[in-house]
Amino acid sequence: MVLRRLAARRPHVLTIAPSPVSPEDLALRLAVEAELARRRWPAAPSPADTDVVLVLGSPGPRLAEVVRSVWATVPAPRLLAAVPTAGEVRSVLDDAAARLAGGGDMTSDCDVGRQHGRSADTGGAQMADLAFYDRDGLALDAVHAALGPVLPHWPAGMVVHATLAGDVVTDARAEVLDVPASVGPGSRGRSPLGPDRTRLDILTRVLGLLGADHLAARARVLRDHDPEPGELTTFGRRLARNLPLRWATRDIPLVGGPVEQRTVEERVRALARALGGSLAPPARPTPEKAAQAMIGLELGAARLALAAMDPDTTLGAGPVHAYAPPGTETEVTHHRH
The missing domain is CATH 3.40.50 (Rossmann fold)
Incomplete structure (x- = not known):
C-alpha cells in the first residue's frame, strides 16, 4: 500500500x-x-x-x-x-x-x-518491434525493426522501418500513421509554434536524448513560457559554447540536410545561435528524407540525427509494409525496451 x-x-x-x-x-x-x-x-x-x-x-x-x-x-x-x-x-x-x-x-x-470497428494492421509499428530472421541457419545476420512511434523524444506518429546490422542502420523507410501521403504543397514550415519555439522544441528532444536533463528542462521552460528580453540569446550562446554537447554530436552526419549543417553539431549550433534573432523557421525535411539520413549510423546516433532534423510529419509518408525476406514463413518477434 x-x-x-x-x-x-x-x-x-x-x-x-x-x-x-x-x-x-x-x-x-x-x-x-x-x-x-x-x-x-x-x-x-x-x-x-x-x-x-x-x-x-x-x-x-x-x-x-x-x-x-x-x-x-x-x-x-x-x-x-x-x-x-x-x-x-x-x-x-x-x-x-x-x-x-x-x-x-x-x-x-x-x-x-x-x-x-476493426483491428488495424500495424505493419509492425510498435515500440521498437524487432523481427529476427536467420537466413543462413548459422547466425542472425539481419534485424528488421519497426522503430516508433512510442519512443522517448521520437516524432509523434512516425515509424521508421529499418534494417539493422548489429546496431548500424543499413536501410530505413518512413511511415506516418493515419496521415495521408501528402497534405498538399506549401504546408512545410508552417508550424504554429513560430521560429524560436520550433527551435526550442527541437533542442529539447536532442538534449533529452543526450541525457542533458537540466539543459532540456531549460529549453522546455523557454518554449512553454514568454521569456524575458535577452533570455533566448543567452541560452543560445550557452548551448553553442557547450563543449560536451559539441563533442557528443560533432561526428554524426546529416545527409540531405541544409548544406551549411552537415553534422548534428552544426545543426544544434545553428539552432542555438538563431534563438532570439527573429530569423525564419528552421528547415524541416520530409519523413522519408529524414529516415534516409539515418542509414549508415549507429542506432543511438540515428535517433539523434532524426531528433535534430525534426521531420515534418504533417506531410505524411505514405503506407509502408514491414519488411519480410522472400521465403520466410515464420518470424520471431522480440521487444527492445
Missing part, C-alpha cells in the same frame, strides 16, 4: 500522441509536456516501466492498434487515460493520480480505438 501511494505521487508516464496535423494537436502535446514537467512526473522509457499510459487527442485506427499493443505489455497496477483537449490536461492527470493510488487497472483489456 505504501509503495502504491509513492508511485501515485510520481507515476512514470508513457505518452502516445498522433502526428500534429492541426494546431490543436500540437497545443495538446505541449500542454501535456508542460504539466508533466510541472508535476515532476518522469517519462517512462518503456512499457515495462510505465504506470500511466496517456493517449493524446483522437488516435486513428493504426495508432489505436499501437496503443492496444503497448497496453498489453504494461504490468499492473497501471492506468490508461485519454486527454482529448489541452483544457482537460490537469483534470485528467488529477484523476489518474487518484485512480492509481486506489490500485489502478488490474485488467488486460484496452478499448482505445474500438470505435473503428
